[in-house]
Amino acid sequence: MSDQNMKIKLRVWRQKGPTYPGKLETYELDNVNEHMSFLEMIDVLNEKLVQEGGEPVAFDHDCREGICGMCSMTIDGNPHGPNKGTTACQLHMRNYKDGDTITVEPFRATAFPVIKDIMVDRSAFDRIQQVGGFISVSTGNAPDAHAVPVSKEKADLAFDAATCIGCGACVAACKNASAMLFVAAKVSQYELLPQGQPEKEDRVLNMVAKMDEEGFGSCSNTGACSASCPKEISLENIARMNRAYSRASFKKR
Amino acid sequence: MSTKLDSKIPSGSIETLWQKHKFDMKLVAPNNKRKHTVIVVGTGLAGAAGAASMAELGYHVKSFCIQDSPRRAHSIAAQGGINAAKNYQNDGDSVYRLFYDTVKGGDFRAREANVYRLAELSVNIIDQAVAQGVPFAREYGGYLDNRSFGGAQVKRTFYARGQTGQQLLLGAYSALMRQVGKKTVELFNRREMLDVVVHDGKARGIIVRNLLTGELETHIADAVCLATGGYGNVFYLSTNAMASNVTAAWRAYRKGAFFANPCYTQIHPTCIPVSGDYQSKLTLMSESLRNDGRVWVPKNKGDKRPPSEIPEEDRDYYLERRYPSFGNLVPRDVASRAAKKACDDGFGVGATGLSVYLDFKNAIERDGEEAISARYGNLFHMYEKIAGESPYKSPMRIYPAVHYTMGGLWVDYHLMTTVPGLFALGEANFSDHGANRLGASALMQGLADGYFVIPSTIGNYLANHSFDKMTEDHDAFRDSKEQCYKRTTQLLKMKGSKTVDDFHRRLGHIMWDNVGMARNKEGLTSAITDIKSLREEFWSDARVVGEADQVNNELEKAGRVADFLELGELMARDALERNESCGGHFREEYQTEEGEALRDDTKFSHAAAWEFKGDSAPPERHKEELKFDHVKLAQRSYK
Incomplete structure (x- = not known):
């Protein structure tokens, strides 16, 4: 194998807890392999820190295959790093070269308070989901799956929206820390399907209201959210949600 | 044969067994349901579906997950699809065929009655998911598309591109969030279960560690459901998520729940x-x-x-x-x-x-x-x-x-373990896949257990028992909490020279080399010795840094690895005792001339369920004999 060990200088945000001040600490690694994922590099750093008696960097991660949405870090200013459509766990060190310096920080947003180091609290997303991110069908009530045909086009669009992994990169990328793309993806999924129609007005009104209440900012249509989304959720979902929101506001007023 | 294992399979014709049994089981009246608290640990397909469905019925549910959000559970990573006997393709599929394929695919080591019920419920799962807005792949005519999967000659797998697990989990998560919003489910994220509390012979609650504050919390209930997934990470390298672990199931085992077929591992x-x-x-x-x-x-x-x-x-x-x-x-x-x-x-x-x-x-x-x-x-x-x-x-x-691990906590037809009131759902139990799981059957089983089985069987248990009023300062809870505290302190106190990951990696090597794809007597015997000594070394030389009262990923890992170091030995023991090859358990000594798995149906047509006998005594192996009245035992052939 053409394994080359790279030297990498890492500047990592260290913060003991929510109420402590944080700062960037510098660490040097001299055995970074190009096939490593970015998180495996942090594993290597952590193992070294433990051996040296230091405290490892706390970070959220789980599936390491780009689907659970748990990893959340801003790498050189970009949520999840430089590659399009890629979570931090799927970013590989072959994207870097020997001698590079990389800065790793938590997702920054008022609605995502830092817990420790690069871990943040994203439970606001769950709370938004609780006020409308569902179809009210209790177990046992379902008709046969073929009772209602759904056009392939709509089903595919609904799927594209539903691929959101709830990581929060959209919020971290937005200058206003808006959660519009996250909320719009969920609203769109149901908006596009016949099963989502009965509750559509309440859904969009309640979810948007909750988003505002949780302290997320407003949308100014700059599109940083979609550009940094690891699942490349389209801005069209925001347009769709805006239309749904207007319709619902008139109807419910 | 042990008298302790009663699978509680109802009598009658397999085709009507579940329907009839649902009528025979006792019910809890609607106004009494809210008086019962049920704990569900884990929020994957089985856990989220079970918690949401029981809350819909009116029970007070407490739902726990180790991640920051229930949506992160590792069911999310399942890619290919979910089987269901809808026969939408008109290619000869039926509930009976799905049942037959699953029993055969499991190399004739699963319980027929459970598998039949699973195949029967598979069709309801698809209906339920579509109603929830799960965007399955569709044909141009607007109807659902299917693909084929291993071990079947019909197309019965429903899918959502390569992200079927994600879409089904988000469906179950949305149902769960709906109940959290209605305050029928209390959600506890970033909690790790460290013990099951048993009082008066019944599971009555759990001790969890709050992963943010380190606090050990007590939660009381009338029944506890573990939907905590599989134990593949005992191999260190696996396709499981980093935090997937055996701790909840293992703590249950140590409290009296039998652990069945631990050697059945899917590679x-x-x-x-x-x-x-x-x-x-x-x-x-x-x-x-x-x-x-x-x-x-x-x-x-x-x-x-x-x-x-x-x-x-x-x-x-x-x-x-x-x-x-x-x-x-x-x-x-x-x-x-x-x-x-x-x-x-x-x-x-x-x-x-x-x-x-x-x-x-x-x-x-x-x-x-x-x-x-x-x-x-x-x-x-x-x-x-x-x-x-x-x-x-x-x-x-x-x-x-x-x-994937087919083995898990032994459960009866009601999904109840050998500890009354303690249930196991999804991958955490052993019930439906025998010695080998077919593709696209894990999602099916998790959701069948969660949406349809546990909401029925839990009522029967609750209606048949009475429950003492308990408080946090009851001895059972205090003792259990004290044990958890001691263990945490012990882990932090060692200050040894090797990292937790180092031990985990070494355990993984032992497991992969000796308890992996091919096993033999010699390798298994040495694995048992090697794991024991690695465990001793762990408890004297592991280096766990940080404090107990704050976020401490190293401490979390250490607790999990300590349990894997016990489980690994049980897996090797189980593999050593099973002198045959079947499904995911391949003993080199038992193969056909062509190198295929050679079962021994006279001696091993049973599930092996292990009983914990204390740290200083070997565990006891019990048998549940498996009867095959419908599927004819045969050498599996895919030629």
């Missing part, structure tokens, strides 16, 4: 090969790829030409050659062993020689790149990111990896 044939020591996990490439991909190795040993330069006549499509009727779609255990054999015999490819090709060239020529991309786009994308090569241009390189 998935199509994973991205290992590239180096730093590697933290392995990534699965869905079995659905075998619908269109052809598995091959060069015919000549050590052929180092790039795959594009190896002509057809120098390629060995060994699955198509050895199993002409199922070809590339043989079940997982068969495909994995065939890949291992090809590599062991020196035909493997790649730098390490430990991989085989999965080639889409023919499929792309036949159907076009666009059609292949529509089916597998995200998988190809994922492969390219990890391996740095495009499967559109050159074949994928794949190798088997630990993926």
Whole structure:
């Protein structure tokens, strides 16, 4: 194998807890392999820190295959790093070269308070989901799956929206820390399907209201959210949600 | 045979068993349901579906997960699909056929009654998911599309591109969030279960560690459901998520729940090969790829030409050659062993020689790149990111990896463990897959258990028992909490010289080499000794840094690895005692002349359930004899 060990200088945000001040600490690694994922590099750093008696960097991660949405870090200013459509766990060190310096920080947003180091609290997303991110069908009530045909086009669009992994990169990328793309993806999924129609007005009104209440900012249509989304959720979902929101506001007023 | 294991399979005809039994079970009246608290640990398919469905019925549910959100549970990573006997394809499928395929696929080591119920409920799952807005793949006419999967000759797998688990989990999560919003479910995220509390012979609550504050919390209930997934991470490298662990199930085992068939491990044939020591996990490439991909190795040993330069006549499509009727779609255990054999015999490819090709060239020529991309786009994308090569241009390189564990807590027909009031759902139990799980059956089982089985059986349990009023300062809770506290303190006190990961990695090597794809008496015997000494070393020389009263990932890992160090030994014991080969358990001493698994139905047609007997005594092996009244026991053949 053409394994080359790279030297990498890492500047990592260290913060003991929510109420402590944080700062960037510098660490040097001299055995970074190009096939490593970015998180495996942090594993290597952590193992070294433990051996040296230091405290490892706390970070959220789980599936390491780009689907659970748990990893959340801003790498050189970009949520999840430089590659399009890629979570931090799927970013590989072959994207870097020997001698590079990389800065790793938590997702920054008022609605995502830092817990420790690069871990943040994203439970606001769950709370938004609780006020409308569902179809009210209790177990046992379902008709046969073929009772209602759904056009392939709509089903595919609904799927594209539903691929959101709830990581929060959209919020971290937005200058206003808006959660519009996250909320719009969920609203769109149901908006596009016949099963989502009965509750559509309440859904969009309640979810948007909750988003505002949780302290997320407003949308100014700059599109940083979609550009940094690891699942490349389209801005069209925001347009769709805006239309749904207007319709619902008139109807419910 | 042990008198302790009563599977409580109702009597009657298998086709009407579940319907009839639902009528025979006792019910809890609507106004009494809210008086019962039920704890559900884990928020994957089984846990989220179960918690939401029980809350819909009116029970007060407490739901726990280790991640920051219930939506992160590892069911999310399941790719290929979910089986259901809808027969929408008119290709001869039926509940009976799905039942038959699953029992046969499990190498005749599963309980018939459970599997039949699973096949029966499969159709309701699809209905439920569609009603929830799960965007399954559809045909142009607006109806649901299906694909085929290993071990079946009908197309019965429903899918949502390569992200079926994600979509089904988000469906269950949305149902759960709806109940949290209604305050019928109390959600506790970032909590890890450290013990089950048993009082008066019944499970009455749990002790959890709050992963943010380190506080040990007590939660009281009338029943506890564990939906905590499988234990594949005992191998260190697996396709499981980093935090997937056995701790909840293991703590239950130590409190009296029998652990069944721990040796049945599924090694998935199509994973991205290992590239180096730093590697933290392995990534699965869905079995659905075998619908269109052809598995091959060069015919000549050590052929180092790039795959594009190896002509057809120098390629060995060994699955198509050895199993002409199922070809590339043989079940997982068969495909994995065939890949291992090809590599062991020196035909493997790649730098390490430990991989085989999965080639889409023919499929792309036949159907076009666009059609292949529509089916597998995200998988190809994922492969390219990890391996740095495009499967559109050159074949994928794949190798088997630990993926799923069929073994788990022993449960009866009601999904109740040997501890009354303690239930196990989904991968955490042992019930439906026998010695080998067929593809697209895990999602089916998790959701069947969660949406349909536990909401019925929990009522029967609650209606048949009375419950003492308990408070946190009851001795049972205090003792349990004290034990958890002592263990945490002990872990932090050692201040040894080796990291937790170092121990985990070494355990993984022992397991992979001796309790992996091929096992033998000698290897298993030495594994038992080696794991014991590694465990002793762990408890004297592990280095766990940080404090107990704050976020401490190292402490979390240490607790999990400590439990894996006990489980690994039980797996080896179980594999050693099972003197036959079946499904995911392959003993080299027991094989046919052609190298296929050789079962011994006279001696081993049973589930082995292990009872914990204390740290200083060996566990006791109990048997649940399996009866096959419907599926004829036969040498499994996919030729």
